[in-house]
Ligand SMILES: NC(=O)C1=CN([C@@H]2O[C@H](COP(=O)(O)OP(=O)(O)OC[C@H]3O[C@@H](n4cnc5c(N)ncnc54)[C@H](OP(=O)(O)O)[C@@H]3O)[C@@H](O)[C@H]2O)C=CC1
Ligand SMILES: CC(=O)C(=O)O
């Protein structure tokens with residue numbers, strides 16, 4: 001039994017905290033006479049596979065997580081590519097949409113607008129206050145590309161935290177899934193007797209800001225070692241609350257920064273392959289974003305900041321980007337623009353609104369096309385043909401989640417580009433056979449980033465999450481491809497290696513935290529890289 005020598009206080013009595021251990025062997029007679037753990041693992045897998053729908057599989061796994069977390073995480077780690085789509089995108093999207101129907105038992109912490117003024121008491125009810133290290137917090141206002149799901153958004157916080165445990169070895173009891181209930185503007189939930197949130201429209205900006213200030217203050221007071229990941233807030237609030245708290249608390253926004261990091265990483269690996277075919281230097285790429293919300297602009301910012309590392313001025317880097325939103329190409333003279341789009345708005349186009357994606361491709365001649373729009377099949381056959389006509393190896397990333405909202409499928413992208421596409425999607429697609437070869441799609445999803453970024457920030461005890469830490473996570477991921485993965489033409493590593501990848505990312509993140517002076521674990525400063533990696537691995541919880 002490992003004893004962690006940090007005293008903690010519970011009911012006024014000092015105790016030693018005991019690291020999570022498998023449950024003691026059950027007393028004789030209380031379990032079947034022969035219950036071999038290895039056979040039981042196979043039994044659980046067979047039970048899972050016997051379910052006919054993915055939602056049933058999700059429900060089975062939720063039960064397993066509560067009843068036998070060690071078995072749940074063992075299955076996750078041993079069958080990562082099979083289980084990730086069940087506990088995360090795409091199935092988590094269905095689970096959130098039907099959260100009120102499939103709800104069995106409480107999980108996570110709900111803080112509602114009705115708790116304003118007394119949030120401390122609600123947070124104080126969390127049973128594992130001293131263990132808390134990472135919280136994923138959503139207000140349910142933009143869950144994946146599915147819109148305002150109100151408290152049904154709790155499913156996304158739960159899913160992301162399962163990946164923190166599986167992918168980065170965060171202790172399960174150190175995670176707090178949180179859904180803030182600020183109302184919902186989705187009428188069908190307000191009318192649904194099963195809906196479990198308060199029955200009111202979302203509160204106004206001022207009331208939300210007061211609530212958020214109190215929430216953040218109380219969270220960071222109650223849990224002094226906590227990292228907070230904001231998830232799936234609607235666009236304006238995603239930017240607003242990241243800016244409001246990022247220099248005050250250890251917080252990052254997964255949709256803006258995690259997505260920025262994962263897409264930069266995939267772009268770098270894809271651009272190398274594209275440049276090998278076209279001869280085009282990295283700094284000559286032209287990147288078109290279809291979708292200019294929190295994720296689109298987050299990725300654009302991450303890319304431009306990387307281009308400045310390559311020696312471009314900020315202005316030159318900015319000019320590599322074209323944004324398209326629901327009104328078409330984003331440009332200065334088009335009319336009033338949302339604040340977050342202004343920086344990337346083009347000042348070199350003055351014509352009439354350009355709304356057709358084919359016209360825009362013809363005008364921009366992009367080497368890379370990223371979809372973060374929630375518009376299913378927006379990258380039609382014609383669009384893919386156009387990308388293939390101007391690029392020997394077009395980079396096409398339909399990143400919207402879940403699968404049903406992807407801008408195109410891998411099969412279509414392969415078919416319309418003669419197999420030359422460099423592809424990554426937000427949710428997984430199956431591999432394709434093309435002219436006797438197997439082609440593998442990448443999964444450009446922030447799930448590659450946040451476990452390692454969060455782990456690094458926790459171990460460094462970072463006071464804030466700096467841009468350099470996010471960038472380090474991205475470059476760490478880009479470097480983590482093995483020779484075999486390069487040989488297969490992959491642009492993201494295989495998800496089965498997530499623990500190894502997260503450890504590497506965490507190391508890079510800790511070093512970046514140290515360079516920016518936001519780390520509060522001075523002991524880690526004197527470790528060599530090898531020692532640091534060993535330390536990170538030793539901190540990972542294993543089922
Ligand atoms: N792969 C990954 O890791 C991640 C994927 N995502 C996915 O990205 C998608 C977008 O997320 P997010 O940026 O936060 O959402 P937002 O709502 O902030 O942004 C959506 C953007 O798409 C634009 N849009 C909507 N309809 C059209 C249209 N018909 N043509 C062109 N553009 C359109 C919107 O335009 P307007 O501004 O005019 O409203 C807006 O700019 C979601 O599906 C989400 O799941 C998000 C984070 C991570
Ligand atoms: C992956 C993710 O964070 C999203 O789709 O919102």
Ligand SMILES: [Mg+2]
Pocket residue numbers: 144231232254255
């Ligand atoms: Mg998200």
